Amino acid sequence: MPEILDQARTQVLDNGVGLDEAGVLAVLNLPDEHLPAALQLAHEVRMRWCGPEVEVEGIVSLKTGGCPEDCHFCSQSGLFTSPVRSVWLDIPALVEAAKQTAATGATEFCIVAAVRGPDARLMKQMREGVAAIKAEVDIQVAASLGMLTKEQVDELVEMGVHRYNHNLETCRSYFPNVVTTHSWEERWETLKMVRESGMEVCCGGILGLGESVEQRAEFAAQLAELDPHEVPLNFLNPRPGTPLGDRPVVEGKDALRAIAAFRLAMPRTILRYAGGREITLGDLGTRDGLLGGINAVIVGNYLTTLGRPATDDLKLLDDLKMPMKALSATL
Amino acid sequence: MTELVEPAAAQRWCDRCGEPADTGAHAACQAARELEPPRYCTHCRRRMKVQVVPTGWSAVCVEHGESRG
Ligand code: SF4
Ligand SMILES: [Zn+2]
Ligand SMILES: [Zn+2]
Numbered sequence: 581m582p583e584i585l586d587q588a589r590t591q592v593l594d595n596g597v598g599l600d601e602a603g604v605l606a607v608l609n610l611p612d613e614h615l616p617a618a619l620q621l622a623h624e625v626r627m628r629w630c631g632p633e634v635e636v637e638g639i640v641s642l643k644t645g646g647c648p649e650d651c652h653f654c655s656q657s658g659l660f661t662s663p664v665r666s667v668w669l670d671i672p673a674l675v676e677a678a679k680q681t682a683a684t685g686a687t688e689f690c691i692v693a694a695v696r697g698p699d700a701r702l703m704k705q706m707r708e709g710v711a712a713i714k715a716e717v718d719i720q721v722a723a724s725l726g727m728l729t730k731e732q733v734d735e736l737v738e739m740g741v742h743r744y745n746h747n748l749e750t751c752r753s754y755f756p757n758v759v760t761t762h763s764w765e766e767r768w769e770t771l772k773m774v775r776e777s778g779m780e781v782c783c784g785g786i787l788g789l790g791e792s793v794e795q796r797a798e799f800a801a802q803l804a805e806l807d808p809h810e811v812p813l814n815f816l817n818p819r820p821g822t823p824l825g826d827r828p829v830v831e832g833k834d835a836l837r838a839i840a841a842f843r844l845a846m847p848r849t850i851l852r853y854a855g856g857r858e859i860t861l862g863d864l865g866t867r868d869g870l871l872g873g874i875n876a877v878i879v880g881n882y883l884t885t886l887g888r889p890a891t892d893d894l895k896l897l898d899d900l901k902m903p904m905k906a907l908s909a910t911l
Numbered sequence: 912m913t914e915l916v917e918p919a920a921a922q923r924w925c926d927r928c929g930e931p932a933d934t935g936a937h938a939a940c941q942a943a944r945e946l947e948p949p950r951y952c953t954h955c956r957r958r959m960k961v962q963v964v965p966t967g968w969s970a971v972c973v974e975h976g977e978s979r980g
Contacts, residue, residue, distance in 0.1 A: 620917070638965040639965070640963075640964055640965060641962075641963065644962065644963075644975070646960075662947065663929065663950035663951065663958050664950070665958050665959070667960045667961065667962055667963065669962060669964075673962070673964065676964070677964040677965055677966075680965050680966045681965050760924050772959065819927065820927075858946055879965070880965035880966055881963050881965050881966070881967070881968065882963065883963060883965070884947075884948075884961070884963055885946055885947050885948075886945075886946045886947060886948065886968070887946070890965070890966070898936065
């Protein structure tokens with residue numbers, strides 16, 4: 581057994597203390613033959629510190645495309661020649677999407693907008709949309725609307741948004757290679773305000789943007805320092821027309837190594853499989869991840885791309901005897 | 912789908928990359944479309960307004976109407 585896994589067994593599994601950057605890097609550098617042991621340990625850590633429940637979420641784009649920012653992976657930036665056009669979802673369709681999500685048994689519904697930060701029109705749409713969902717659907721509402729002012733944070737709390745997603749996307753040292761229209765620190769500012777407001781913090785990122793293995797470890801350590809309630813882990817799905825459109829996808833084994841390493845860095849967080857898992861890991865990857873530290877999934881489609889049918893994921897959870905987190909457990 | 916004025920014009924353009932459907936290779940486009948909605952109208956090559964929701968998608972061409980999946 582590699583030394584780092586022995587160390588993690590005591591430190592993380594027994595004592596609940598996450599690995600530091602050097603420890604994460606050692607896990608990311610484990611040779612293939614030790615990957616099953618790393619995944620097994622990450623799974624035990626998740627079972628011990630989070631339990632067997634899996635949090636299921638659906639997401640929807642309230643405002644798609646035409647974003648003024650230049651995140652190099654994003655097909656919704658208006659600065660690239662991406663085929664994604666700007667479009668708004670109306671409130672009846674938003675409520676319908678929440679209903680469909682709730683019908684899968686999901687407890688989380690995240691409303692996302694492709695913006696630098698919300699303007700008055702978006703906040704109004706949110707206010708009406710969240711109220712309409714709360715009146716008709718039994719589900720927790722989360723939001724992801726970019727960078728916020730303090731007033732907007734307070735407004736979202738008032739609306740009853742219980743969790744806010746704002747991804748750091750990648751480590752601090754690599755961020756300027758991926759985004760030039762705003763800084764990592766500006767994102768951190770929003771996260772701090774969200775934390776102080778009492779909303780749950782959801783913060784993750786995308787692997788495969790061209791960052792080094794060392795920078796992946798740096799990212800895990802920075803997330804651990806933030807200590808988010810939830811960490812969504814995406815794998816780059818290279819989008820036509822974006823600056824990263826020709827990048828290779830993350831190797832399946834590297835993706836699984838990262839899942840184990842991020843779990844060992846953050847034993848108690850909700851570690852969610854987000855976008856790109858179908859491309860990077862195929863159908864089998866979802867099972868491997870759920871047995872390697874993942875304890876949450878996005879079911880159904882993403883914002884501009886499609887996922888596997890929700891029923892496939894729900895059947896898998898059933899096969900793995902992992903119960904879906906119930907709404908009562910989240911309230 | 913709305914009814915087409917010129918059925919003969921069907922499938923002239925690849926709905927993923929927007930290039931002529933009968934030239935070039937679109938096998939990769941077809942494979943990618945399993946996990947993506949269409950982006951270009953196959954009849955007129957216009958970029959469509961596409962809305963993805965958890966259980967489906969809709970794509971609207973101003974000229975040729977809406978398709979769903
Ligand atoms: S801010 Fe969000 S929507 Fe805008 S380009 Fe960046 S990732 Fe895309
Ligand atoms: Zn094509
Ligand atoms: Zn058309």
